Amino acid sequence: MKHFDYCVVGGGIVGLATAYQLLRSRPGASLVLLEAADTLASHQTGHNSGVIHSGIYYAPGSLKARFSKAGAQETKDFCREHGLRFEEPGKLLVATTELESRRLDELEKRAAVHGLDCERIDGAELRHREPNVAGVGALFIPSTGIVDYPALALKLAGLVTESGGQVVTGARVTSIKESSDRVDVGTAAERYGCGRLVVCAGLQSDRLAELAGLDIDVQIVPFRGEYFQLPAEKSGYVRHLIYPVPDPALPFLGVHLTPTIDGTVTVGPNAVLGLSREGYPKFSVNVRDVARYVRFPGLWHVARANLGTAAREVRNSLFKGSYLQECRKYAPGLTKEDLLPCEAGIRAQAVRRDGTLIHDFLLAETARMIHVLNAPSPAATAALPIGRHLVSKLARPVV
Helix, strand or coil: CEEEEEEEECCCHHHHHHHHHHHHHCCCCCEEEECCCCCCCCCCHHHCCCEECCCCCCCCCCHHHHHHHHHHHHHHHHHHHHCCCEECCCEEEEECCHHHHHHHHHHHHHHHHHCCCCEEEEHHHHHHHCCCCCCCEEEEECCCEEECHHHHHHHHHHHHHHCCCEEECCCCEEEEEECCCCEEEEECCCEEEEEEEEECCHHHHHHHHHHCCCCCCEEEEEEEECCEECCHHHCCCCCCEEEECCCCCCCCCCCEEEECCCCCEEEECCCEECCCCCCCCCCCCCHHHHHHHHCCHHHHHHHHHCHHHHHHHHHHHHCHHHHHHHHCCCCCCCCHHHCEECCCEEEEEEEECCCCECCCCEEEECCCEEEEEECCCCCCCCHHHHHHHHHHHHCCCCC
């Protein structure tokens, strides 16, 4: 058995940021990071939209709100320090109806609570700034940025190894056993003993918590976020990130247009129930994943509460014309031919047995372990302060 002071499970951006923050705060500590996949950042980190979020949507006082604002600044500072490219095109929350315009009033108030700069503009100014976007008005948040999160994650991994940490890929965890003096972590090839364990396993977080013997009342339900991208000749179709005004009655945000750091513009996502936690091609099915959540009462509570939304999202998934109508609410010039294939993402959504969707970060802790059970968007933006938060919890004495 190999022995370390710390073990981090999960080679996405949250796990890597945690390992990075640990070694910054504890120079000389021994640390190993275990990632099940053969490459780092291969799941949620590698399949997101690349947005550096401002935090405007999130409830004041929530961890998401706190970590998003701090994380946006820290992400940009990290990129400057290490020569990683990012841009700040800003975000336009576009109202297409008078009801949505009234909802912008509330978002403008929330921006003030969060201390975020924003600018309210009318329909004429919106058309001036974005000729291809239609709406009665918008809220502009200039601090919203874009970045390559997989590149940022790989930089974090490099800094971890430079500080003496070990990063092991292809190391799927098969056992976790906590005792009074250590935690034993097993993979198919090796066993690791550590003083403290942090699990940032994303789509597999509930399974690893149960593997460690934790009694949790949440389960990960995967939701596919299906995207299109615009053709190369329309790479400048929008200058800003174009987002809808969120409907408080709906669990997910809806389709938006996002310029990415590589120059393409993505359109999406929708949100449909995934039939595989790690299957990205359309119609991927993992029988074990499906069997697990169909036995989970929380899924059926969510389904009953969102039948209309679910039917619409499935229709949008199956029919490009239906998806296009969502886009044309504020980008009326788009055509079917403009919607080119783009790889999907899968969101790890924690759901309680009573059907409650967990919208904030959620941790489960024991004397020697911390399990991150839910790390929703803006987890990539907030990865550095999340890592620091987890490290602060590890500073507490083992009791």
